[in-house]
Amino acid sequence: MEVSDARGDLYPQIAAGAAGLDVLRLGGRGLTLVTALADRWDCVPYPPSGKTVRAELLDTGA
Numbered sequence: 001m002e003v004s005d006a007r008g009d010l011y012p013q014i015a016a017g018a019a020g021l022d023v024l025r026l027g028g029r030g031l032t033l034v035t036a037l038a039d040r041w042d043c044v045p046y047p048p049s050g051k052t053v054r055a056e057l058l059d060t061g062a
Contacts, residue, residue, distance in 0.1 A: 001055050003030075008049030 012031050031053070034041050038055035046052045 001057070002052050004046045004050060004052040006046065006050040008051075012043055012051065012053055 031041075034053065034055050037057065039058045041053060041055040043051050043053050
């Protein structure tokens with residue numbers, strides 16, 4: 001799956017850990033979830049100034 005964001009102001013970063021998350025903050029949890037659930041992911045430029053996060057979820061057959 002992939003999600004694109006046309007804003008170029010923020011490049012995705014993984015939070016330092018659960019202790020570092022501000023529970024009242026509106027954003028900043030997406031890549032923590034992607035990292036926990038995806039088998040692999042990456043981020044590529046989304047022209048002209050944004051980014052696209054691509055994640056791969058493998059079918060375990062369960």
